[in-house]
Amino acid sequence: xxxxxxxxxxxxxxxxxxxxxxxxxxxxxxxxxxxxxxxxxxxxxxxxxxxxxxxxxxxxxxxxxxxxxxxxxxxxxxxxxxxxxxxxxxxxxxxxxxxxxxxxxxxxxxxxxxxxxxxxxxxxxxxxxxxxxxxxxxxxxxxxxxxxxxxxxxxxxxxxxxxxxxxxxxxxxxxxxxxxxxxxxxxxxxxxxxxxxxxxxxxxxxxxxxxxxxxxxxxxxxxxxxxxxxxxxxxxxxxxxxxxxxxxxxxxxxxxxxxxxxxxxxxxxxxxxxxxxxxxxxxxxxxxxxxxxxxxxxxxxxxxxxxxxxxxxxxxxxxxxxxxxxxxxxxxxxxxxxxxxxxxxxxxxxxxxxxxxxxxxxxxxxxxxxxxxxxxxxxxxxxxxxxxxxxxxxxxxxxxxxxxxxxxxxxxxxxxxxxxxxxxxxxxxxxxxxxxxxxxxxxxxxxxxxxxxxxxxxxxxxxxxxxxxxxxxxxxxxxxxxxxxxxxxxxxxxxxxxxxxxxxxxxxxxxxxxxxxxxxxxxxxxxxxxxxxxxxxxxxxxxxxxxxxxxxxxxxxxxxxxxxxxxxxxxxxxxxxxxxxxxxxxxxxxxxxxxxxxxxxxxxxxxxxxxxxxxxxxxxxxxxxxxxxxxxxxxxxxxxxxxxxxxxxxxxxxxxxxxxxxxxxxxxxxxxxxxxxxxxxxxxxxxxxxxxxxxxxxxxxxxxxxxxxxxxxxxxxxxxxxxxxxxxxxxxxxx
Amino acid sequence: xxxxxxxxxxxxxxxxxxxxxxxxxxxxxxxxxxxxxxxxxxxxxxxxxxxxxxxxxxxxxxxxxxxxxxxxxxxxxxxxxxxxxxxxxxxxxxxxxxxxxxxxxxxxxxxxxxxxxxxxxxxxxxxxxxxxxxxxxxxxxxxxxxxxxxxxx
Ligand code: FES
Ligand code: FES
Numbered sequence: 046x047x048x049x050x051x052x053x054x055x056x057x058x059x060x061x062x063x064x065x066x067x068x069x070x071x072x073x074x075x076x077x078x079x080x081x082x083x084x085x086x087x088x089x090x091x092x093x094x095x096x097x098x099x100x101x102x103x104x105x106x107x108x109x110x111x112x113x114x115x116x117x118x119x120x121x122x123x124x125x126x127x128x129x130x131x132x133x134x135x136x137x138x139x140x141x142x143x144x145x146x147x148x149x150x151x152x153x154x155x156x157x158x159x160x161x162x163x164x165x166x167x168x169x170x171x172x173x174x175x176x177x178x179x180x181x182x183x184x185x186x187x188x189x190x191x192x193x194x195x196x197x198x199x200x201x202x203x204x205x206x207x208x209x210x211x212x213x214x215x216x217x218x219x220x221x222x223x224x225x226x227x228x229x230x231x232x233x234x235x236x237x238x239x240x241x242x243x244x245x246x247x248x249x250x251x252x253x254x255x256x257x258x259x260x261x262x263x264x265x266x267x268x269x270x271x272x273x274x275x276x277x278x279x280x281x282x283x284x285x286x287x288x289x290x291x292x293x294x295x296x297x298x299x300x301x302x303x304x305x306x307x308x309x310x311x312x313x314x315x316x317x318x319x320x321x322x323x324x325x326x327x328x329x330x331x332x333x334x335x336x337x338x339x340x341x342x343x344x345x346x347x348x349x350x351x352x353x354x355x356x357x358x359x360x361x362x363x364x365x366x367x368x369x370x371x372x373x374x375x376x377x378x379x380x381x382x383x384x385x386x387x388x389x390x391x392x393x394x395x396x397x398x399x400x401x402x403x404x405x406x407x408x409x410x411x412x413x414x415x416x417x418x419x420x421x422x423x424x425x426x427x428x429x430x431x432x433x434x435x436x437x438x439x440x441x442x443x444x445x446x447x448x449x450x451x452x453x454x455x456x457x458x459x460x461x462x463x464x465x466x467x468x469x470x471x472x473x474x475x476x477x478x479x480x481x482x483x484x485x486x487x488x489x490x491x492x493x494x495x496x497x498x499x500x501x502x503x504x505x506x507x508x509x510x511x512x513x514x515x516x517x518x519x520x521x522x523x524x525x526x527x528x529x530x531x532x533x534x535x536x537x538x539x540x541x542x543x544x545x546x547x548x549x550x551x552x553x554x555x556x557x558x559x560x561x562x563x564x565x566x567x568x569x570x571x572x573x574x575x576x577x578x579x580x581x582x583x584x585x586x587x588x589x590x591x592x593x594x595x596x597x598x599x600x601x602x603x604x605x606x607x608x609x610x611x612x613x614x615x616x617x618x619x620x621x622x623x624x625x626x627x628x629x630x631x632x633x634x635x636x637x638x639x640x641x642x643x644x645x646x647x648x649x650x651x652x653x654x655x656x657x658x659x660x661x662x663x664x665x666x667x668x669x670x671x672x673x674x675x676x677x678x679x680x681x682x683x684x685x686x687x688x689x690x691x692x693x694x695x696x697x698x699x700x701x702x703x704x705x706x707x708x709x710x711x712x713x714x715x716x717x718x719x720x721x722x723x724x725x726x727x728x729x730x731x732x733x734x735x736x737x738x739x740x741x742x743x744x745x746x747x748x749x750x751x752x753x754x755x756x757x758x759x760x761x762x763x764x765x766x767x768x769x770x771x772x773x774x775x776x777x778x779x780x
Numbered sequence: 781x782x783x784x785x786x787x788x789x790x791x792x793x794x795x796x797x798x799x800x801x802x803x804x805x806x807x808x809x810x811x812x813x814x815x816x817x818x819x820x821x822x823x824x825x826x827x828x829x830x831x832x833x834x835x836x837x838x839x840x841x842x843x844x845x846x847x848x849x850x851x852x853x854x855x856x857x858x859x860x861x862x863x864x865x866x867x868x869x870x871x872x873x874x875x876x877x878x879x880x881x882x883x884x885x886x887x888x889x890x891x892x893x894x895x896x897x898x899x900x901x902x903x904x905x906x907x908x909x910x911x912x913x914x915x916x917x918x919x920x921x922x923x924x925x926x927x928x929x930x931x932x933x
Contacts, residue, residue: 243874250879251870252862253815253855257880260814268809293781294798332809333818334801406819406827406880406914455817455880456914487820677874681917685877688916711824711912720909722918779909 057082060219065101070171104199104212107139121245122674129237130172133199140245162737173227182218183209232733241677256453258410258424269473269483270336272326272343273493276704277554279347280323289342294335300324301472304439313438327473351553356700362550363501366521372546376532379542384515388507392581396570398766399699401497407455408490409466414480420447425454432464436471459558463495488709497559498523502570506578515542524556527563530606534640538602539593561741564641572637572749607640614730615647615667622728623649623665635753639746643737645669648746652754659755661691661723671734679739684725686743692717694748695769715778784844789857803847804828804839815855815883826911829887830854836891855883866890869928877915885911889925897933
């Protein structure tokens with residue numbers, strides 16, 4: 046495949062002073078025309094390029110990758126793509142997490158499952174360009190026609206049977222012009238892509254080496270723990286720190302909050318999450334335990350500053366919003382009002398979900414060292430650029446003085462998109478003039494979070510002469526609404542009269558993205574609704590979907606965001622792989638098909654009833670995510686998403702009472718445990734299409750697959766999360 | 781502040797700490813063994829699991845004063861070269877996602893297999909039920925424990 050993308054614009058090469066060749070490239074945009082590559086590795090900057098490849102005179106390849114790793118495996122899959130096109134032995138490839146030098150830097154975000162999709166083409170072209178330059182250098186050295194030369198596994202050969210290793214020609218290659226045109230491999234010739242490659246950090250993880258933010262230390266570093274209001278709606282009134290200060294390991298007790306308030310007052314943009322206006326009490330100590338103990342010894346008084354809200358009221362208000370008339374219309378095809386007026390029958394259901402905490406296994410934490418010269422920040426964030434900008438504004442420092450180094454992240458799920466904790470630690474370090482690590486306890490994390498917003502959906506279908514003629518989706522959601530693409534997901538385009546409306550409930554509870562935002566519950570609602578609709582229409586559940594997708598194929602609609610063919614593909618596959626309809630007595634199956642984050646997924650849950658409690662025995666999952674770059678990583682992601690989805694749909698019980706969260710640790714909040722997990726059987730559609738993400742898409746559909754199976758087992762339709770609680774089953778926390 | 785002599789990974793460490801300090805924080809902050817992780821601090825998640833006299837224990841619940849005189853093994857000392865059968869199985873199956881919980885998972889699994897080298901699937905699920913993996917890598921953990929048991933027995 047010839048490709049004449051203008052490589053000069055996003056890639057540059059140089060010879061390293063220490064020997065070897067350096068390639069700098071940009072994944073998402075062109076580099077400026079006047080930028081120069083450094084000739085010394087200590088000078089690597091991420092202003093002009095967001096990644097580098099070094100090829101050493103020994104032929105070893107080091108990739109300096111900037112994308113943060115949150116468990117999605119991009120630290121492995123991105124280098125795989127480069128190595129594939131560069132054509133080197135995977136064992137000769139090393140990956141280094143690059144530090145971030147923030148000026149002019151953009152595009153580094155781990156979220157939205159977009160990393161792979163956006164970088165696929167530039168990564169391939171970079172690898173292929175480097176390979177071509179090495180071949181060109183070898184051809185020049187041999188003085189033969191470059192077209193008679195080829196390269197494989199790090200060795201270049203010519204028609205005379207001569208060979209040169211990449212390392213032998215790197216110096217010469219580095220001085221050549223970047224070719225305008227390179228060949229990309231035919232996907233059927235891939236040798237690395239499509240092969241399961243283990244996590245590049247596996248040895249460090251299995252032997253407990255320092256990797257995570259929590260593990261980072263510096264000489265002279267102290268620890269900090271932050272006391273925040275126990276309820277949303279409260280602010281600090283006064284506090285007594287005398288007991289805390291008497292503790293041996295406590296160095297000081299301070300307050301922070303002024304800087305954040307000043308930012309808010311100045312009307313600065315909100316990069317992360319609504320900054321809270323309260324003062325916070327910060328205990329500084331010699332060790333983590335000192336500050337945890339110190340914090341417990343603080344006697345604080347809180348005063349009410351705004352409403353102390355409760356979930357019961359939220360739920361009532363959300364319900365009245367979906368039943369009301371004030372909406373923002375997000376999409377409108379045909380005329381739903383007319384369809385409903387003319388209908389013989391209307392099916393209408395309301396689905397309700399709760400707030401959810403993220404509960405990343407590694408709690409929020411960050412390191413800061415604020416000095417007159419620079420601001421050094423180290424830790425786990427999904428949005429380092431936003432973190433640097435926020436801190437620069439907060440402290441009134443030029444962005445050039447702010448440096449962020451990323452660590453591996455113990456989970457993200459959206460929580461680390463928000464840099465409230467980075468801003469806190471920066472304010473603390475500036476105040477105490479010391480390097481400091483701020484860490485949250487589980488209680489801090491669960492009770493002062495950025496929650497998945499509670500939301501309510503009302504779905505109505507108009508039925509005329511046994512046919513579906515109208516579909517109306519109404520959303521009411523706390524502090525936010527579904528993002529703009531969602532109204533273009535299925536069933537948009539499949540039904541003539543189709544409308545999506547949103548309403549918003551204002552609240553002082555902070556909300557934000559949570560793994561597969563909005564779709565994580567919308568899919569449960571919609572796919573439960575379709576199950577009921579099939580029954581109402583007396584058509585087969587699979588057939589209903591197939592027919593609706595057929596409609597889309599017959600009447601192509603440019604304003605849809607999914608592929609009807611690919612949805613049909615995963616549906617067919619899951620029917621076959623799950624033995625749909627052919628299971629043993631006492632096993633009940635539920636189906637769900639969903640598209641989000643550019644990936645098409647169908648799932649079937651097999652459920653049995655044990656003592657009146659549903660037990661998910663198996664989930665079959667068919668996925669079309671284009672080319673599967675790393676099947677091992679992809680499998681992990683897919684299974685994790687399914688189990689996470691089951692856990693949260695079945696058990697996650699979280700609410701507020703007078704502003705106070707109902708749970709604060711794992712003894713009062715059920716995260717799914719091994720004993721509650723089914724086997725997940727994952728199948729990928731074979732494909733030559735560019736890859737799409739897997740961090741999120743398997744999660745949304747599974748709730749409905751389980752609910753639909755439980756309906757078959759019990760005759761009860763579940764419309765409210767968490768399912769187990771709302772079945773009136775036993776709900777004690779399993780630990 | 782009192783001092784304590786701790787035997788960790790076959791080495792003796794003398795540390796100064798408040799008597800009520802959980803072993804977890806002594807390991808992480810004083811001895812620089814950061815492989816043992818903090819997840820909940822109340823014995824619910826298993827991220828902080830270490831071996832104490834060969835048994836899997838939650839280091840967030842064990843006070844340093846109680847740990848004196850005991851043989852403590854952390855993930856760093858489970859094997860010299862990271863080749864304990866459980867570590868090998870973890871690599872073979874490529875278990876970790878974010879990886880944060882995995883040291884605790886490995887420590888629970890290795891102590892369990894020591895007791896029960898030939899477990900049934902149900903035994904494995906019971907033994908591992910105390911360790912939370914927020915990334916839900918449970919299918920792979922189950923497989924890896926099974927694989928390790930085959931290597932051990
Ligand atoms: S940190 Fe010890 S069990 Fe969770
Ligand atoms: S791998 Fe992320 S918590 Fe287990």
